[in-house]
Amino acid sequence: MTLVLSAGGTTAVTDTPNAPAPTSTVSPQLVGFLSIVHDAGGLLGGYLITNSWGRPVEFRLTTAVSPNKVQQILYGPTLTEYLHADLIGKALVEKASVVPGLIVVDALPALALRSRVDVPVVAVVPRGNEVLLASGAEEYVSLANPRSPAGVVLPAKFAADRELIEKRLEAVDPAVDLSEPFLRVREAVAEARKLGVTARAA
Amino acid sequence: MQPELAPVSREAQPSEEAPALGVASRLTDDRDLFDVLDFPLDLRADVYPHPRFERTLAATVKDVRLLGQAPWVRSAGKLELAIQSEGYKFPAPPAELERPAKPAMEREPAPGKHVIDLPALPDGEEPPKKKLIRPLPTADTVVFKDRLLYLLQPPLDGLFDGRQLAVPFEPFPYQLEGIAFLMPRHAALLADEMGLGKTAQAILSLRLLFHQGIIRKGLLVAPKPLIHNWCRELKLWAPDLPFEVFPSDPELRRQTWYVSNCPLKLINYEALSRDAETAADPNLFFDVVLLDEAQRIKNPGSKTADAVLGLHRARSWALSGTPVENRPEDLANIFAFVEPGRVPPDASPKDLARLTNGMILRRTKDIVQSDMPPRLMRDLDLDLSPGQKYTYEKAEKEGIVHLNSLGETITVQHVFQLVMRLKQICNFDPLTGESAKLERLVSDMEEVAASGQKAIVFSQWVEPLATIAAALEKFNPLQYHGRIPQAERTPILDRFKADPNAHVILMSYGTGSVGLNLQFTNYVFLFDRWWNPAIEDQAINRAHRVGQKRPVTVTRFLCTNTIEARIADVLEAKRKVFNDLICQADKPSSMGLSESEIFGLFDITARPKRG
Numbered sequence: 001m002t003l004v005l006s007a008g009g010t011t012a013v014t015d016t017p018n019a020p021a022p023t024s025t026v027s028p029q030l031v032g033f034l035s036i037v038h039d040a041g042g043l044l045g046g047y048l049i050t051n052s053w054g055r056p057v058e059f060r061l062t063t064a065v066s067p068n069k070v071q072q073i074l075y076g077p078t079l080t081e082y083l084h085a086d087l088i089g090k091a092l093v094e095k096a097s098v099v100p101g102l103i104v105v106d107a108l109p110a111l112a113l114r115s116r117v118d119v120p121v122v123a124v125v126p127r128g129n130e131v132l133l134a135s136g137a138e139e140y141v142s143l144a145n146p147r148s149p150a151g152v153v154l155p156a157k158f159a160a161d162r163e164l165i166e167k168r169l170e171a172v173d174p175a176v177d178l179s180e181p182f183l184r185v186r187e188a189v190a191e192a193r194k195l196g197v198t199a200r201a202a
Numbered sequence: 203m204q205p206e207l208a209p210v211s212r213e214a215q216p217s218e219e220a221p222a223l224g225v226a227s228r229l230t231d232d233r234d235l236f237d238v239l240d241f242p243l244d245l246r247a248d249v250y251p252h253p254r255f256e257r258t259l260a261a262t263v264k265d266v267r268l269l270g271q272a273p274w275v276r277s278a279g280k281l282e283l284a285i286q287s288e289g290y291k292f293p294a295p296p297a298e299l300e301r302p303a304k305p306a307m308e309r310e311p312a313p314g315k316h317v318i319d320l321p322a323l324p325d326g327e328e329p330p331k332k333k334l335i336r337p338l339p340t341a342d343t344v345v346f347k348d349r350l351l352y353l354l355q356p357p358l359d360g361l362f363d364g365r366q367l368a369v370p371f372e373p374f375p376y377q378l379e380g381i382a383f384l385m386p387r388h389a390a391l392l393a394d395e396m397g398l399g400k401t402a403q404a405i406l407s408l409r410l411l412f413h414q415g416i417i418r419k420g421l422l423v424a425p426k427p428l429i430h431n432w433c434r435e436l437k438l439w440a441p442d443l444p445f446e447v448f449p450s451d452p453e454l455r456r457q458t459w460y461v462s463n464c465p466l467k468l469i470n471y472e473a474l475s476r477d478a479e480t481a482a483d484p485n486l487f488f489d490v491v492l493l494d495e496a497q498r499i500k501n502p503g504s505k506t507a508d509a510v511l512g513l514h515r516a517r518s519w520a521l522s523g524t525p526v527e528n529r530p531e532d533l534a535n536i537f538a539f540v541e542p543g544r545v546p547p548d549a550s551p552k553d554l555a556r557l558t559n560g561m562i563l564r565r566t567k568d569i570v571q572s573d574m575p576p577r578l579m580r581d582l583d584l585d586l587s588p589g590q591k592y593t594y595e596k597a598e599k600e601g602i603v604h605l606n607s608l609g610e611t612i613t614v615q616h617v618f619q620l621v622m623r624l625k626q627i628c629n630f631d632p633l634t635g636e637s638a639k640l641e642r643l644v645s646d647m648e649e650v651a652a653s654g655q656k657a658i659v660f661s662q663w664v665e666p667l668a669t670i671a672a673a674l675e676k677f678n679p680l681q682y683h684g685r686i687p688q689a690e691r692t693p694i695l696d697r698f699k700a701d702p703n704a705h706v707i708l709m710s711y712g713t714g715s716v717g718l719n720l721q722f723t724n725y726v727f728l729f730d731r732w733w734n735p736a737i738e739d740q741a742i743n744r745a746h747r748v749g750q751k752r753p754v755t756v757t758r759f760l761c762t763n764t765i766e767a768r769i770a771d772v773l774e775a776k777r778k779v780f781n782d783l784i785c786q787a788d789k790p791s792s793m794g795l796s797e798s799e800i801f802g803l804f805d806i807t808a809r810p811k812r813g
Contacts, residue, residue, distance in 0.1 A: 096289065
């Protein structure tokens with residue numbers, strides 16, 4: 001792991017292949033926002049960790065990955081979940097220097113991350129996706145919260161997280177809209193793409 | 203085993219042994235024909251293992267070379283999916299600013315009837331989403347990690363709605379835009395028109411940067427009379443931000459420069475000029491230096507300008523409602539601080555806009571607040587009282603004769619002295635004490651007080667203020683000018699705001715025209731006119747500023763057929779051009795009166811000798 005210090009600015013933290021994941025204790029007051037972005041180069045992940053009132057603490061992003069035809073055939077229907085949860089989500093969470101008390105994702109397939117990490121995971125439901133939710137009603141548990149006007153969902157397999165999630169959401173500043181940080185993440189990812197950072201990480 | 207031979211007999215019984223190869227059966231059938239001899243023939247075969255057959259069979263596969271190579275076979279490629287990631291950690295704020303101060307608890311409702319805002323019933327349509335206001339990286343921020351510093355900051359909209367940061371009231375959207383302008387910039391001039399809240403915008407920008415850990419040391423330079431005002435505003439807009447004012451004692455000041463760890467330090471221009479050598483010490487470095495009333499450094503080479511330019515800093519922010527107070531060069535001189543080397547001292551006015559592009563934010567009340575109460579200008583032309591008129595005509599006649607007698611030795615100061623003398627007579631007749639303006643002011647103040655309102659009276663001189671105060675005794679006048687000790691000034695303003703019986707405050711342009719928030723007053727009287735319309739505007743904008751709920755009536759007293767009317771004509775012509783100072787390329791060379799214009803005020807033939 002390489003650390004480049006910058007006075008008064010962000011500190012770049014680049015991981016090297018096969019580097020051991022940092023061992024960190026959970027910081028309950030932090031919230032992670034994981035967004036998987038589709039672009040021309042494939043899927044790439046952006047992961048923003050903020051404090052309870054939305055200020056950035058750490059940001060990570062991945063290189064883009066685009067499964068080829070053979071990979072699509074071999075992974076079959078498990079491919080989407082594998083990409084979201086195992087390949088991108090888990091890698092980002094494990095590489096980050098801090099572990100948040102709650103991870104918020106903006107896509108339902110990324111909810112599978114919960115079974116790979118020991119942190120509660122919820123998804124914000126974008127307006128208009130109620131139909132999608134209804135189709136997998138038995139897979140998700142809905143949770144109303146003022147910080148997400150359309151509510152949040154968690155995997156039904158981990159319904160026991162509900163109480164902890166409610167507690168950690170309660171600690172988030174009421175002015176924070178859970179869907180807002182994803183705009184920032186996408187903007188940062190777009191900026192990274194523009195400046196060639198996503199290619200440089202590969 | 204070898205077969206045993208035995209003799210053949212006719213009576214021989216058929217052998218139990220099976221005949222070999224069918225021959226025996228035929229022999230049996232033909233028994234009668236032949237003598238059959240029993241011949242024990244045993245042809246059993248024994249099987250013996252052979253090493254060759256003990257080996258298991260194995261097929262050897264050999265690639266056909268032709269089919270293992272392109273283009274006959276295409277590789278399936280890498281089956282494993284892999285990514286790499288890159289991370290950025292954000293600076294941590296100092297421990298004391300880790301958590302913002304929580305807004306004050308809401309007061310318990312008083313007993314009695316209350317009006318309750320009922321929530322609006324849903325009408326099925328979502329309200330249109332507001333565009334979020336966020337500090338964005340500037341075009342000259344090219345390194346990705348530096349751009350991230352601002353890209354990933356939360357929008358400003360939610361920060362000041364009373365839930366996260368304690369603020370007296372939620373800033374207006376244009377103020378949030380001002381904060382979003384200042385925060386990411388290392389070189390910036392906030393040139394909003396007076397009264398739009400530059401102070402609040404600057405304080406909130408500093409507060410957020412301190413909270414984010416982006417800055418840790420700041421220096422604020424302001425005119426001495428405004429330091430108290432800054433302290434008050436800092437307590438109001440950034441109660442969680444520790445600050446310290448440089449003391450007047452030189453030794454204590456030295457400690458403040460070198461020893462104090464206070465995040466934000468406040469110093470006035472005069473003290474900074476005296477400490478110029480210390481301030482220029484390279485060991486003293488500030489993450490941000492903020493200049494209030496930045497036009498104070500408009501004169502290059504002055505002690506003030508040199509002291510300010512000598513400060514070692516990462517961010518240079520300037521605040522000024524009148525960045526071009528007199529000449530376009532004023533702006534170039536302010537930019538010598540904002541971004542040294544960007545604007546050459548000899549830059550033409552036409553180039554200024556291009557050179558300063560993206561670094562100046564200028565808003566006027568017309569642009570940002572169409573719903574702000576209007577400013578009603580009332581020019582009150584008054585005739586001099588008989589006594590004043592006699593004194594005035596006599597003084598002017600004698601003055602002109604005197605000026606002409608000076609011939610080539612005349613200077614602009616001679617003319618200036620006469621102007622001042624005549625203006626003072628327009629205020630008060632020195633012989634009789636008569637004053638047409640004061641009579642009218644007393645009459646107007648009756649109306650102001652009767653309606654429970656408050657007024658500000660501005661004059662160029664301090665002496666007339668005492669006379670005016672005596673005449674306005676029943677309105678409990680307060681005085682605020684250069685002769686009032688610093689320590690007493692803030693209490694005077696507080697009393698003016700709080701005391702319902704104090705209907706009027708008398709101010710000199712020099713002390714009261716900048717940095718004060720008196721938006722609870724609705725009347726402004728300009729007892730006499732200043733030389734520069736920008737200063738008059740500053741004075742008027744003490745009352746006509748953000749937070750003002752009612753129209754502000756500005757009364758400009760003017761004695762007809764006097765020097766005041768002549769000066770007003772010249773200034774009015776300039777004011778039209780002045781309004782476009784920042785955005786117009788063809789700026790006037792001066793906003794005040796030039797030497798030739800001062801000479802032109804009188805019908806005199808004498809002119810100074812040149813060369």
